[in-house]
Amino acid sequence: MVTVSDNDHVVIVGAGQAGGDLAANLREKAFSGRITLIGDEDSYPYSRPPLSKAYLLGNKIRSDLLVRSDEMYGRFDIDVKLGTRVKSIDRQRKRITFGESEHLDYDALVLATGGSPRTYPDERLNSSSNVFYMRALDQVERLRPHLTSGTRLTVIGGGYIGLEVAAVARTLGVAVTVIEREQRLLARVTSPVMSSFFDRIHREEGVALHTGRSVSGFDFSPDRELSRVVLDDGTIIETDVCLIGIGLQPNTALAEAAGVEVNDGIIVDSLLQTSDPSIFAVGDVARYPCSESGGTRRLESIPNSTEQARALAQTLVGNPAPYNAIPWFWSDQYELKLQVVGLISPSDAVVVRGDPQHDRSISVFYIRNDEVRAADVVSNPREFAMARKLVTKRAVVDPAKLGDASFPLKDLLPVVNSSFSVGGMPAYHH
Numbered sequence: 001m002v003t004v005s006d007n008d009h010v011v012i013v014g015a016g017q018a019g020g021d022l023a024a025n026l027r028e029k030a031f032s033g034r035i036t037l038i039g040d041e042d043s044y045p046y047s048r049p050p051l052s053k054a055y056l057l058g059n060k061i062r063s064d065l066l067v068r069s070d071e072m073y074g075r076f077d078i079d080v081k082l083g084t085r086v087k088s089i090d091r092q093r094k095r096i097t098f099g100e101s102e103h104l105d106y107d108a109l110v111l112a113t114g115g116s117p118r119t120y121p122d123e124r125l126n127s128s129s130n131v132f133y134m135r136a137l138d139q140v141e142r143l144r145p146h147l148t149s150g151t152r153l154t155v156i157g158g159g160y161i162g163l164e165v166a167a168v169a170r171t172l173g174v175a176v177t178v179i180e181r182e183q184r185l186l187a188r189v190t191s192p193v194m195s196s197f198f199d200r201i202h203r204e205e206g207v208a209l210h211t212g213r214s215v216s217g218f219d220f221s222p223d224r225e226l227s228r229v230v231l232d233d234g235t236i237i238e239t240d241v242c243l244i245g246i247g248l249q250p251n252t253a254l255a256e257a258a259g260v261e262v263n264d265g266i267i268v269d270s271l272l273q274t275s276d277p278s279i280f281a282v283g284d285v286a287r288y289p290c291s292e293s294g295g296t297r298r299l300e301s302i303p304n305s306t307e308q309a310r311a312l313a314q315t316l317v318g319n320p321a322p323y324n325a326i327p328w329f330w331s332d333q334y335e336l337k338l339q340v341v342g343l344i345s346p347s348d349a350v351v352v353r354g355d356p357q358h359d360r361s362i363s364v365f366y367i368r369n370d371e372v373r374a375a376d377v378v379s380n381p382r383e384f385a386m387a388r389k390l391v392t393k394r395a396v397v398d399p400a401k402l403g404d405a406s407f408p409l410k411d412l413l414p415v416v417n418s419s420f421s422v423g424g425m426p427a428y429h430h
């Protein structure tokens, strides 16, 4: 296990959320050796969540997105190389190469290379000027001018990014159709009750939803723009602009070519060290041992990136900090703010507060072995704060009270404490 001393050089590949945070965290933890942060985009590390939310809507400008002020990197003596793609890693020499024939030697190398949108396997589609993916600022800047009132947007993929873009587009007066291959929206990430909640919300907002439907073909105009999307039931969707949000492919090629172990992500241990003791990985690209769900997991979220960056900085300066956070996440759609904590399992018992068929603010709790293990809270930050406590404590609570929206969640917390004080048996079992 490598820790760094003040004569050492830490090279971070990927100037995104995790890479930028790590560089800053190392300085904040008093590492005074050399730090180089290399990214292939032209911007200093910026926050991606607003790309499908406030920035797309026009409520934020570029400089609002920066994770840290650009002046900080100079002040912290972090050497930042933007617009620079790292091409290879020579693990024997501990060297990375980039540009024409430039190289840098490292003592510790951190791969924070994130991921790229999974692309639709259709060359003609992908080269069409009105078809977009959403990961980087420049993609959003090209999409934004297309989202004008009366335009017809087709979104392929009913995941978080697709639904957030659908919500922004509806707000801008765009006619929106969403196509989801699974039987329900957000199928990969949430429960049926939350899927049907968001299904209702989007329909109420005027989105045309096609779940359980695949695309069977595309038609193009003479000038090679996508003009129609054809579904497997024969439905034809006239399209002016198309957003494809069908998932993320972790950027593992660099690691793989260097012989670092990868498997849908770069494999790391709980200290975020790869199969090479001088190389680490953080953020969307890292597949880590997850005690919450068992096995290994790769998470695509800001909290995961920032908390891994913090843990790794601490480890590198000599205070090993195993990464073991309880995941959380958020998504904004229309005026709704979804906040999620914990990881769900298909066998969880589900307790709902509120009426998912009519309300626009509900909370859903997931119970495993009598313990609250995860929660989805829509537009109720106070309740989310309580939900986090319940999940963190793996609280054993009375499901009837949990599901009673008039029963304050905070009143369940003392029950939690007293239940543990009687040997872990929940009070309501007595």
Ligand SMILES: Cc1cc2nc3c(=O)[nH]c(=O)nc-3n(C[C@H](O)[C@H](O)[C@H](O)COP(=O)(O)OP(=O)(O)OC[C@H]3O[C@@H](n4cnc5c(N)ncnc54)[C@H](O)[C@@H]3O)c2cc1C
Pocket (backbone or CB within 6 Å): 013, 014, 015, 016, 017, 018, 019, 038, 039, 040, 041, 047, 048, 049, 050, 051, 052, 084, 085, 086, 087, 112, 113, 114, 115, 134, 135, 136, 161, 251, 254, 282, 283, 284, 285, 299, 300, 301, 302, 303, 305, 328, 329, 330, 331, 332
């Ligand atoms: C539209 C959108 C909305 C999102 N909304 C939310 C949200 O609401 N909440 C939430 O928690 N998360 C959200 N996320 C996810 C969140 O943004 C990511 O989890 C986070 O950005 C991951 O950070 P990262 O540093 O691992 O990767 P990234 O931020 O992707 O950074 C990786 C960087 O490495 C660069 N790179 C890759 N290979 C090389 C190379 N060889 N050489 C040099 N540079 C390289 C990439 O170009 C990129 O700049 C959203 C993501 C997107 C795209």
